[in-house]
Amino acid sequence: MCGIVGIIGVKDASNKVAMALQAIQHRGQDSAGIGAKKGNHFRYYKDIGLVHNIFNEKELKRLEGRCAIGHVRYPTIGGNSKEDAQPFYSRWPGIIMAHNGNITNFEEIKEHLLSQSIFLSSKCDIEPVLYILSNEIIRDNIKRVYSFKDVVKGLKETYKIVKGAYSLVGIMSIDGKDTMFAARDPYGIRPAVWGKKGDSYIVCSESVCLDVLDFDYMGSIKPGHVVFFREGEDPVEFEIEKKGFAPCIFEYIYFARPDSKINDHCVYEKRMELGRLLADEFKERKRGIDFDIVVPIPDTSRPSAITFSEETGKPIREGFIKNRYSGRTFIMPTQGDRASALRLKLNPIKAEIKDKSVMLIDDSIVRGNTVKRIVEVLKGKGAREIHLAIYSPPVINPCYYGIDMSTHEELIAYKVLKEMGYKFNGDSIRLDKKLLTKLEEKLAEKFGLNSLTYLSTERLNLLLENNRCAACFDGDYPVNVDEKSRRCIVFDRLSSRD
Numbered sequence: 001m002c003g004i005v006g007i008i009g010v011k012d013a014s015n016k017v018a019m020a021l022q023a024i025q026h027r028g029q030d031s032a033g034i035g036a037k038k039g040n041h042f043r044y045y046k047d048i049g050l051v052h053n054i055f056n057e058k059e060l061k062r063l064e065g066r067c068a069i070g071h072v073r074y075p076t077i078g079g080n081s082k083e084d085a086q087p088f089y090s091r092w093p094g095i096i097m098a099h100n101g102n103i104t105n106f107e108e109i110k111e112h113l114l115s116q117s118i119f120l121s122s123k124c125d126i127e128p129v130l131y132i133l134s135n136e137i138i139r140d141n142i143k144r145v146y147s148f149k150d151v152v153k154g155l156k157e158t159y160k161i162v163k164g165a166y167s168l169v170g171i172m173s174i175d176g177k178d179t180m181f182a183a184r185d186p187y188g189i190r191p192a193v194w195g196k197k198g199d200s201y202i203v204c205s206e207s208v209c210l211d212v213l214d215f216d217y218m219g220s221i222k223p224g225h226v227v228f229f230r231e232g233e234d235p236v237e238f239e240i241e242k243k244g245f246a247p248c249i250f251e252y253i254y255f256a257r258p259d260s261k262i263n264d265h266c267v268y269e270k271r272m273e274l275g276r277l278l279a280d281e282f283k284e285r286k287r288g289i290d291f292d293i294v295v296p297i298p299d300t301s302r303p304s305a306i307t308f309s310e311e312t313g314k315p316i317r318e319g320f321i322k323n324r325y326s327g328r329t330f331i332m333p334t335q336g337d338r339a340s341a342l343r344l345k346l347n348p349i350k351a352e353i354k355d356k357s358v359m360l361i362d363d364s365i366v367r368g369n370t371v372k373r374i375v376e377v378l379k380g381k382g383a384r385e386i387h388l389a390i391y392s393p394p395v396i397n398p399c400y401y402g403i404d405m406s407t408h409e410e411l412i413a414y415k416v417l418k419e420m421g422y423k424f425n426g427d428s429i430r431l432d433k434k435l436l437t438k439l440e441e442k443l444a445e446k447f448g449l450n451s452l453t454y455l456s457t458e459r460l461n462l463l464l465e466n467n468r469c470a471a472c473f474d475g476d477y478p479v480n481v482d483e484k485s486r487r488c489i490v491f492d493r494l495s496s497r498d
């Protein structure tokens, strides 16, 4: 999941964007970029690394202007080269743009551009979208000054061609004025919120960016809508193409910061609710299992562990301390990076663990790296029993919409179901409670756990009712991804890794 930010109407906007990007660094740790506009000049800079390593005072000074956008990247299409980092720039008309999500028909639209002799300089999926948008704005309509009407028409045509999950942010000149725009795909799969302070505006993936810069939270960009922002003017909104509302549920489970608001929900409250739902699940399906303490696996599961402890009446303890200088492991690019980072990241408190029956809480099991490491450590420190409860269902379907788990084969729950002889029917794998319990037993055995409890999809559904994309759990994909696009997403991603 990447992070996007756009700010208009402040002095040295790129400085503020750099600050906001640091607030959402957890959404992408591989590369970052900022683009700014001053008068008729666009400038941008992007590189591999964390925001504070890339942008120094000198670099930010060069990115002058009262409007700027920025991006933190976690590659899900293409590789991790400097060329693939965002944002991207188109000269005609001048637009600088970035996105969060995945363009699922990336390969098809590259061909569409090639047929018009338009070549790309990267493997990043937003580059062709930008060129399509530029083309559609200027099509049969070459002007010195473009209006909202021209840009909305261009976006409407672009939405007809581009499929997938995308939250866009961009800057261009409209009616001869600096204008920032933000748009979400027709299902609003990826988040985008906006805020206001005096005459200035901000758009970003999560509301924490607003907090660090003292902007007021104004709401979310609606699915399939575009909003234009100009300094000192009221925002102007248009519907481009709306199909429904299916925000990614994994944002609430893992991706977003707990202190953020997305889709007008407070993520912390949603995680507390997930902890309560998990406790209900545990009480219903795992009667007879006893434990001494509840231990969250830092960081993401901490709010849910609090409510799980409250609901089960068992004390919560810090069994692991997270090294404050290590980032997220799941979003690291290779299996080797993830495994060695886990050793550095989590260290146990022996006094809390020795001779205890421990109930671990985590948000998800994806590849199983974290559980494997945690069990090894706890056994080494003399835990009497190790139980694990996960506040999401088994991840058994790939994500094609911007989370780096786009193949079945990397998903541990899928692999174990296959070993159990379960027959798959495309991506639509649904687990009833009987099969869920069998899978839990098998995985517990594999990891050396005394018990494993997942949240059932039925209970997860209580979190957001029908308004969500939970395809990684239930196989219900809002945007159809054909076989060719699937292969492209996977191939582009894996061929760029070691």
Ligand SMILES: O=P(O)(O)OC[C@H]1O[C@H](OP(=O)(O)OP(=O)(O)O)[C@H](O)[C@@H]1O
Pocket (backbone or CB within 6 Å): 254, 297, 298, 299, 300, 301, 327, 328, 329, 330, 331, 362, 363, 364, 365, 366, 367, 368, 369, 370, 371
């Ligand atoms: O089964 P796996 O493939 O290991 O993936 C799942 C784990 O990865 C994430 O943690 P991460 O370390 O990325 O971030 P966190 O500090 O926010 O928990 C997530 O919170 C799980 O703990």
Ligand SMILES: NC(=O)CC[C@H](N)C(=O)O
Pocket (backbone or CB within 6 Å): 001, 002, 003, 073, 074, 075, 076, 077, 078, 084, 086, 099, 100, 101, 102, 103, 124, 125, 126, 402, 403
């Ligand atoms: N996770 C994301 O949102 C990544 C955005 C885009 N697909 C890229 O790889 O740059």
Ligand SMILES: [Mg+2]
Pocket (backbone or CB within 6 Å): 297, 298, 299, 300, 301, 362, 363, 370
């Ligand atoms: Mg974690």
